[in-house]
Amino acid sequence: MIKKNFVLLILLLMVGKLHAQSKTIDLWKGQVPGAIIYSSYQQSVDSADNWVKMRFVTDPTLVMYQAPAEKANGTAVIICPGGGYWGLAVSHEGEQVAQWLNSLGVTAFVLNYRLPNDSIMVDKSIAPLQDGQEAIRTVRRRATEWGIDPYKIGIMGFSAGGHLASSVSTHYNEEVYDLVDNTSARPDFSLLIYPVISMDEHITHAGSKSNLLGENPSPEQVNRFSNELQVSSDTPPAFLVHSMDDGAVPVQNSIGYALALEKHQVRSELHIYQSGGHGYGMGRSKNTESSWPEACSKWLESSGFLSVESEIIKSVSEYQK
Template sequence: MKPISLRQVVLTLGCLMATFNVFGQSKSIYLWGGEAPGAIVNANYKQQVDSANSWMSQISKPILDVYPAPRETANGTAIIICPGGSYSGLAIAHEGKEVAKWLNSLGITAFVLKYRLPNDAIMTDKAIGPLMDGQQAVRLVRRNAKEWGINPGKIGIMGFSAGGHLAATISTHFKEKVSSTNDTTSVKPNFSILIYPVISMQENITHKGSKVNLLGQNPAAERVTYFSNELQVNGETPPAFLVHSMDDKAVPVQNSVAYALAMEKNNVPCELHIYQTGGHGYGLAHSKNTESLWPEACRKWMEVRGYIKGQEAGTPIFDRTVKLNPDDKPAFNDPPAGFRNKRDNIAHGKVSPVQYASKALGQSREMLVYTPPGYSSAKRYPVIYLLHGLNSGNGQWPYWINANNIIDNLISEGKIKPMIIVFPNCNTNVTVNNPKPDEQEERKGGYKGYGLSFQNDLLHEIIPFIESHYSVYTDRGHRAIAGLSMGGGQSLNIGLSHINNFAYVGGFSSAPNTNQFGGLSDAKLLPDPLAAKQKLKVLWLACGTKDGLFNVSQRVHQYLKKEGVPHVWHVDSNAHDDTEWANNLYLFTQHIFK
């Protein structure tokens, strides 16, 4: 394969994509249009390829190999793969091409990143070189997402071994501009998949070879900390799936454990699989041992998070077949690109954890509260109560969907007034003393913590606390409730049965817990249709046609239409995912508090 330059890609993009779609095979693209930033031209440094062992080394011109998903199964998700090799080479077959083909089978467009390997002979700062290339890969894929049939909100980064360190570095250092490019396209991955990764540069758990190759023999303490990614995790780090083996003698399992614990500490979704055997470097793990299960576990994780479609047909409690009616269509255009990216040139609000004493439950509980830029007790603000989905926690809206960024951006553009957002924990079994109830017990109990007890906690504890501790309006005309999935059902259940408390109600991808129409409860969703007609200022229903829960929202819409209750019915082509929820928050907030 003869690489083509980025300039050629821009000039011939239409022809290139036609080739992708017709042949479904790999093409290669140079990451940089010319010399890479920080490069030192060295005519004696030439790329080496050991075909017999599928090993590549001495890479001075980074390349992105493109593996488009088959047209008939493509789902818009893309994953950039970083092969491992101790930062001295790349295992381009079993940690590159083979993985790309597996991802293609799931409908995912894959990119194998052949990044520069740190070497003082070709870089002014060898430690930053791989990160530059990784950021540029994300930037390139996101910038060309529309042309390449990719959802810009579903771009993941994946890495094996030292490639896992690079993937984790990209996931934790996306705010830092390490190259001289003027392109402002976001370099934040939407999720990461880290397979037996090197995470840390700390002496007690690092992989010595990777550390020396990246940082040198005696790196400064600041450099060690900077590249110890377990120390760089924060609330904005993307969700992660990790795999490691207990008997890994090359990269200690403590690397993955440390990263997972940092994610848990910052309330970021994370799943860690530790297997008894496997050692190191097994790629897709074609063995008869338990580590061979990781690709299926990863597939399921991506399915649950909405990145791919399910491959297994369970027994539904409702009809999953989507039958569209003439009015099942978009009510609005999609938000503009970058609408939920954090912008450096505007003022930002603050998301803070707040504890309160729930008298009804006899427990201390915690919520997150967003206060807008310039919050002042001399002013009063309207409030939205945003409810999360099943087993996701109150950090789902700010830390995964970036709700605070969306609101910051809209305020800066003058499209909405400053407001306060409350992110409660919508399961009353979650308390300060019991932050992670047993999931099996929750399931056995029918998730009762999401039911009446949460309604009472919200109405009688959370709202009074907010209104006595923050400078907010206390009338229904300045109070909204909305949620996603299980939280969408809760928002409709609570909001429509307490119209005297809320003038604005929104359900995004509402789940089967939705009263009357979800299949789990016969309770009336709208006890007083006349009050709804007279008092509700905005009632918002939204769902994507790729969502297995579409019929729940569709049935609610049909009922409201029959009863003559005014409402927004916004149907797009998204799945049960963060794109759907972010889009609707962006739209919903521009129609309330008018």
């Protein structure tokens, strides 16, 4: 018990250290759409099952990691950690990813989005999408203040976070809450790492599906949130990663999305690795799946997202003073 508590303390201190280098933004400023007040529902962070996870999110936040002024290129990425729409893997699919993006000159935002639950929301199926749309709009509204090019804002998701990222990429025009202005929620690109894409029972992740849509969703709900069916010519370009031996989220999720993008003549790049399983974050072995960050950085560079093209990034140094 002492050893377990010590490990938890170290993990929480690590998370605290990372957050000390960041800025937390209240996404809805106390006006969360469709919220139901339930006092027993309290946010928590723990390390059970060997992963640091956040649960019971009631007030979504963006945790901002500003790119170093000497490297900043004006690009921003909103990161959606995975966790089966049950928890948020805030360490290996959140803060660690943000630090890597900072090394590329990209300003990163970890989105602590609401996890679907009938106790605290009127319609749990759209709550994560509401948070994802508002995250894009928030960063775009404040782009000048934060030294970000409003046309270089991407979204990134791991596992169930990949479902959220692909949902924002395909449902960005869907009005799921009352808008205060006409700021676009369309990402300029998406990075999808072993993502849940489909709600099709043959290839979906059953836990993510039931947590988002309930045990007996209608065919209309299944189709609506099967994002490979929602791709259009206006869907943003995507970089995808998956492993053939993924036993949690079948590789067909990424393949189906990539084929849908190809059908609509949207640029995409899909990397399928022979091994790796699921949930490896930035990489946890010497095998090929751990090389995806290098491939991703090359895709970002070749797509023009790592180049300095806008005068707007000059405000970065002012923000950091």
